[in-house]
Each structure stands twice: as C-alpha cells, then as structure tokens.
Amino acid sequence: DTEVTQTPKHLVMGMTNKKSLKCEQHMGHRAMYWYKQKAKKPPELMFVYSYEKLSINESVPSRFSPECPNSSLLNLHLHALQPEDSALYLCASSQGGQASSYNEQFFGPGTRLTVL
Amino acid sequence: AQTVTQSQPEMSVQEAETVTLSCTYDTSESDYYLFWYKQPPSRQMILVIRQEAYKQQNATENRFSVNFQKAAKSFSLKISDSQLGDAAMYFCAYISNYQLIWGAGTKLIIKP
Numbered sequence: 001d002t003e004v005t006q007t008p009k010h011l012v013m014g015m016t017n018k019k020s021l022k023c024e025q026h027m028g029h030r031a032m033y034w035y036k037q038k039a040k041k042p043p044e045l046m047f048v049y050s051y052e053k054l055s056i057n058e059s060v061p062s063r064f065s066p067e068c069p070n071s072s073l074l075n076l077h078l079h080a081l082q083p084e085d086s087a088l089y090l091c092a093s094s095q096g097g098q099a100s101s102y103n104e105q106f107f108g109p110g111t112r113l114t115v116l
Numbered sequence: 117a118q119t120v121t122q123s124q125p126e127m128s129v130q131e132a133e134t135v136t137l138s139c140t141y142d143t144s145e146s147d148y149y150l151f152w153y154k155q156p157p158s159r160q161m162i163l164v165i166r167q168e169a170y171k172q173q174n175a176t177e178n179r180f181s182v183n184f185q186k187a188a189k190s191f192s193l194k195i196s197d198s199q200l201g202d203a204a205m206y207f208c209a210y211i212s213n214y215q216l217i218w219g220a221g222t223k224l225i226i227k228p
C-alpha cells in the first residue's frame with residue numbers, strides 16, 4: 001500500500017467553527033507532514049512530525065493545531081480560522097530517519113478548505 | 117540561501133512532441149536529492165522522477181528524463197512524446213533537512 005489518504009475531500013466552515021482534517025498512511029513511514037497550498041503555488045510546509053514527535057513548526061498560527069496519535073495517523077485541528085486560510089491542505093509522509101538523507105515524500109489528495 | 121528557480125511560469129507543447137522544463141537550484145550540501153513533482157488540475161501531487169546528486173547518470177522514467185548538471189546546479193526535465201495527460205503544474209524540488217525546497221512551478225499545456 002503506497003497510498004496516503006485524507007478526509008474530508010472538501011470542507012466549508014465558518015470562522016467560529018471547530019473542525020479537523022485527517023491523514024492516514026500504512027507504509028510504515030515515520031515522518032508525516034502538513035502543507036498549505038494556494039492555487040498555482042508550491043506547497044508551504046506547516047508542520048513535520050518525526051517518530052510521532054513534532055519536529056518542525058513553521059511559525060503557523062495557533063488556530064492550526066496538529067496532532068499525531070500514532071505513527072499512521074495525523075490530524076490537523078482547526079479553530080477560529082480566517083477567510084485567508086482557505087486553501088488546499090496536503091498531507092505527506094516519508095520513511096523518516098536522518099536529516100538530509102533521501103526522504104521521498106508521498107502526498108495525499110488534499111482537503112480543499114473554504115472558510116466563510 | 118537555499119533556493120530553487122523555475123524560470124518558465126508556463127510552457128506549451130504540441131501533443132507527441134518533446135518539451136523541456138528548466139530548473140536551477142542553489143545549495144551548499146554535497147549530497148542531496150532532486151525531484152520533479154507533477155500536480156494535475158485538482159488532482160494529487162505525484163513524483164515524476166528523482167535524481168541522487170552523487171550519481172552522474174541522468175535518471176529516466178519511461179518518457180521522462182532529466183539533464184542533471186551538478187556543477188551548474190541545473191536539473192531540467194524532458195518529456196518525450198507529450199500526451200494530453202501530461203498537462204499539469206510541474207514543480208522542481210530538493211530535500212534539505214526533511215524539508216522540500218520548492219520552485220515556483222511551471223504550468224505545462226498540451227495542445228491537441
């Protein structure tokens with residue numbers, strides 16, 4: 001299984017709502033990532049979990065809260081978002097291990113988020 | 117500074133012809149990996165081809181091949197026999213400390 005799955009595919013939420021995005025992989029990967037992507041732009045890294053510990057947080061606002069319950073699952077909790085947070089949210093995973101080593105990232109299909 | 121430059125925001129090619137997408141990068145690392153990713157409209161980001169910097173031989177995957185010039189820090193992607201399904205955004209990237217350093221992307225249009 002070389003697949004990263006994400007749910008939901010689409011999400012529309014108001015600025016006062018609380019919602020969560022879910023990502024799952026069963027490739028035995030130990031590194032998982034959240035990205036935000038605007039149209040026709042490259043993905044922007046938000047968070048990296050390595051061996052279920054948060055290793056990189058790219059100065060993301062606290063209204064985004066990541067969680068890694070186990071090595072296969074990654075969540076992104078959303079609260080009090082702004083309209084400018086509307087974007088495609090991508091999850092990815094990789095083997096993990098030493099920094100700067102080969103670490104091909106496998107991407108999920110993304111969640112298209114709209115904040116009203 | 118670690119950067120990746122894709123100087124062609126958009127390219128178009130006639131179906132069945134060959135097109136080359138350019139990419140240059142800047143890194144001080146001696147051992148690294150380079151990637152071309154493809155993202156079709158409203159579809160998933162997938163890896164097209166990877167190149168290990170210590171390997172002199174250019175990577176090839178079916179109709180996709182790279183021209184890797186390490187000294188010039190150039191990593192172009194050649195697509196032969198272009199097909200309608202090749203229409204997508206193409207991103208060049210390399211790995212540094214878990215992070216993918218991305219280029220701005222090139223939109224490839226295939227003319228039937």
